[in-house]
Amino acid sequence: MSESRLTVESLVSSISDLPSLPQAALRVIELTDNSASTALTIASVLAQDQALAVKVLRLANSAYYGLSRKVSTLQDAVVVLGMRTVRNLALVASSYPWMVKPVAGYDLGPKQLFCHSFGVATGAQLVARYCRFANPDEAFTAGLMCDIGKIAMSSCLEGSVHRIVEAAQNFCLSFDLAERQLFGFDHAEVGEYLARSWNFPAQAIEAIRYHHAPQTIQKWNPIVDCVHVGDYLTSIMGFGLGADGMQYIFDDSTLERLSMKAEDLDQVVNEFVEQYEAYERNFEELQAA
Amino acid sequence: MAAPPISVGMSQIHVAKGPAVFQCLGLGSCIGLALFDPRADVAGMAHIVLPEAPEVLDPTQAGKYANSCLPEFLKLLQALGAEPRRILAAYSGGAQVFKFGSGEGSKLDIGGRNAAAVEAVLAQHRLTVVAKDVGGTKGRTVVYTTETGIYRIKTLATGEKDLCNLREGGSACPKAA
Numbered sequence: 310m311s312e313s314r315l316t317v318e319s320l321v322s323s324i325s326d327l328p329s330l331p332q333a334a335l336r337v338i339e340l341t342d343n344s345a346s347t348a349l350t351i352a353s354v355l356a357q358d359q360a361l362a363v364k365v366l367r368l369a370n371s372a373y374y375g376l377s378r379k380v381s382t383l384q385d386a387v388v389v390l391g392m393r394t395v396r397n398l399a400l401v402a403s404s405y406p407w408m409v410k411p412v413a414g415y416d417l418g419p420k421q422l423f424c425h426s427f428g429v430a431t432g433a434q435l436v437a438r439y440c441r442f443a444n445p446d447e448a449f450t451a452g453l454m455c456d457i458g459k460i461a462m463s464s465c466l467e468g469s470v471h472r473i474v475e476a477a478q479n480f481c482l483s484f485d486l487a488e489r490q491l492f493g494f495d496h497a498e499v500g501e502y503l504a505r506s507w508n509f510p511a512q513a514i515e516a517i518r519y520h521h522a523p524q525t526i527q528k529w530n531p532i533v534d535c536v537h538v539g540d541y542l543t544s545i546m547g548f549g550l551g552a553d554g555m556q557y558i559f560d561d562s563t564l565e566r567l568s569m570k571a572e573d574l575d576q577v578v579n580e581f582v583e584q585y586e587a588y589e590r591n592f593e594e595l596q597a598a
Numbered sequence: 599m600a601a602p603p604i605s606v607g608m609s610q611i612h613v614a615k616g617p618a619v620f621q622c623l624g625l626g627s628c629i630g631l632a633l634f635d636p637r638a639d640v641a642g643m644a645h646i647v648l649p650e651a652p653e654v655l656d657p658t659q660a661g662k663y664a665n666s667c668l669p670e671f672l673k674l675l676q677a678l679g680a681e682p683r684r685i686l687a688a689y690s691g692g693a694q695v696f697k698f699g700s701g702e703g704s705k706l707d708i709g710g711r712n713a714a715a716v717e718a719v720l721a722q723h724r725l726t727v728v729a730k731d732v733g734g735t736k737g738r739t740v741v742y743t744t745e746t747g748i749y750r751i752k753t754l755a756t757g758e759k760d761l762c763n764l765r766e767g768g769s770a771c772p773k774a775a
Contacts, residue, residue, distance in 0.1 A: 416754050471755055478735070483696065524699065544695065545708055546608075546647075547626030550737035552754050555626065560699035561706055571705035575648055578708065579662075582608055582647060 315465070317494050317502045324461050328503070333358035334403040335507055338450075341392045342510050351392055352383035355399060364402035365395060373591035393446030400453055401427070407460070414463030415551035416470055422460070425549025426453050429520075431585050432539030433532070439577060440567040442531035451516035451532050452539045454509070458500030458517070459551075465492055470552040477556050484556040485521045497521055524560050534563040542581050603741065606630070606645045609662035613642030613674045617745040625691040627709030629664070629716050629732075630740040632688045632749050633671060633725070634764040635680035641744040641764070644671050646691075648708065649715035664715035668723055687725045688749045688762050689716055690740055692732035709733065729762035 321327065330338075336354045340346040355362050362383055369386040370379055380386045387395050408423035417425075433452035437443040466473065477487040488495040501518035509517075516536040519526045523537045541559045544550065564571065603619040604612050608628065612620055620643035622630035634641040644667050651663035660670040672682055692713035698706055705711075713732040720727055731738075731751055739752045747765020752758045 474755060478696070481697075541695065545627040545693070547624035547628060547693075547737045550624060550626065550754075554737055554754070555693055555695045555735040557695050558697045558699055559695045559706065562699055574706060574708070575650075578648060582662075586608075 315492055315494075317499050320465070320499065321461050321502055324464065328404065328407045328457055328460050330400070330403045330507055331358050331361060333361055334399045337396050337399050338510065339508060341396045346392065348384050348387035348392070351387045351395060355383050355395075361399060361402055365398045368398045368402065368591065369395070371591045373587055391446070393444070393450075397430075397446055397449050397453070400450060404453065412459055412463045412551070414466035414470060415459055415553055417459075417549065417551040421549040421551065422456065423549070425543055425551075426456055427588070428543030428546065428548035428585055429453070429455050429536060429539040431588050432542040432581050433516075433535040434539075435577060435581055435584055436535040436538045436542075436567065436569075437532070439573070440531070440535070440569055442567055443535050444532075447510065447512060448516075448532050448535040448539070450510070451513040451520075452536045454500065454504060454513065455517050455520045455536050455540065456496065456500065457503050458496035458498065461499045461503065462488070462492075462496040474552055474554070474556055483521065483558045484553040487556075495521070521557055522560070523563050529566065531567065534567050537563050538567070538569075538577075542578060546578070546582065546585075548585070604643075606643045608645050608647050609659055611642060611644040611661040611667065611671050611674060613640065613671075613678060614744065615640045615678045619741065619743045621739065621741045622691075623739050625738045625740065626693050627691065627712055629689050629691040629712050630738070630742075631667070631671070631716060632740075632742040632764065633675060633680075634686050634744065634747070635675060635684045636686070636765060637684055638679040638681065639744075640675050640678040640680040641742070642671060642675055643740075643742055646712060646716060649711045664712060664719050668719045672723065682723060682725065685725050686764050687720055687727045688729045688742075688764055689720075689727075690731040690738055690749075690751050690761060692716075693734050693736060693738070696735045728764060731761050 333354055409420045411419050412422050430449045430452035433448035434445045437445040437448035473487050477484050485495040497518055504514045504517050512532045515530050516533045519533045520536045523533045544555050603621045606612050606620055606622050622645045629646040631644045644661055646664050646667050647662045649664050651666040660666040692709040694707050694709035736753045736755055741750045747763040749761045751761050
């Protein structure tokens with residue numbers, strides 16, 4: 310089969326309209342992982358991209374964050390909300406334009422990839438807050454980007470995804486395993502490749518790579534588990550499901566590693582739905598921004 | 599002109615007397631429950647998220663849980679003239695991931711637990727269930743058009759199918775799974 314000769318690298322290099330992040334956002338990602346960075350350095354980098362700066366300020370002042378006073382400068386936003394929150398605002402604002410496009414290969418309509426990715430980010434952040442093993446904002450970053458590989462993989466699946474899903478069901482395979490059997494890699498590996506090219510934080514890269522198979526990572530990274538649970542919550546709530554639907558495995562050993570019980574999950578679902586809706590209203594403002 | 603569809607969001611219950619179109623978009627493990635009293639021409643739809651309400655329930659969240667949704671749903675229908683003994687029910691949803699790592703997902707299987715809880719609570723209130731379509735790994739969008747009585751399910755993989763017609767004596771549609 311011709312697909313078997315594909316590699317992640319050759320696939321990515323063959324796609325002309327790959328998702329990209331503005332330089333300012335990439336630089337902010339880099340700086341927030343550097344302990345020497347200050348609110349001023351982050352703000353001055355963001356200020357170089359006027360469109361992005363306006364969106365970040367607008368989101369920072371939205372009802373969701375409930376700030377008692379208006380934040381009028383980027384430096385203020387970084388001081389009040391924290392570097393990583395501002396980084397996430399910049400990431401959401403930067404990725405929104407391409408995440409709302411349809412992803413035909415997975416039968417994802419307009420906005421569905423964004424709904425799903427945003428759901429995973431919200432869920433991962435919530436789980437991180439709940440279990441206290443990981444930084445919630447780091448979990449959000451990783452969750453938001455966990456399915457970016459689907460954008461590049463889409464061309465491989467266009468027109469055949471329903472047959473692949475049917476075959477996966479018939480042979481009792483998860484969809485990511487079906488992708489690996491057909492192409493030699495799955496959308497998580499493609500996502501890892503893209504995230505590396507953006508110099509994403511190492512923990513986020515691991516979470517993108519292992520978000521469907523957290524048990525296969527060699528050294529425990531709690532963010533991977535948070536994103537796995539976030540992905541599960543988002544899928545069962547039906548947010549942005551494509552043709553692959555819920556043809557995935559939920560590795561319940563993640564709950565053990567995060568010191569959570571199955572009984573905790575109902576409560577987490579409860580909070581997840583409320584938080585997702587609150588966040589969604591907040592980020593809907595991006596469309597107007 | 600046909601009435602614009604009423605989107606029934608998570609935890610919501612919507613009811614109407616006369617023609618209405620209710621829809622639940624992208625159900626995963628949630629349940630889209632439709633109830634109809636043919637004589638009163640009163641119908642509604644609920645979007646249930648979880649099987650069981652916590653001990654202390656915020657009354658605005660009654661629609662979220664199977665066991666607190668139904669009493670509230672019936673109350674709203676009765677206010678429009680419905681009588682529980684005449685009410686017909688149809689529901690779908692309750693999907694789940696195809697596998698749990700340990701193979702023992704019963705507590706984690708929120709979709710399966712939702713479907714079981716809805717079945718139990720409908721039985722408890724002695725409501726007639728005309729048809730149901732639960733489980734699987736696919737998201738569903740459901741549209742219930744009260745004027746025709748059709749409860750329609752859309753999935754990406756299998757397209758559209760009519761689960762049942764709640765108006766025509768609550769007949770199950772022949773092609774329904």
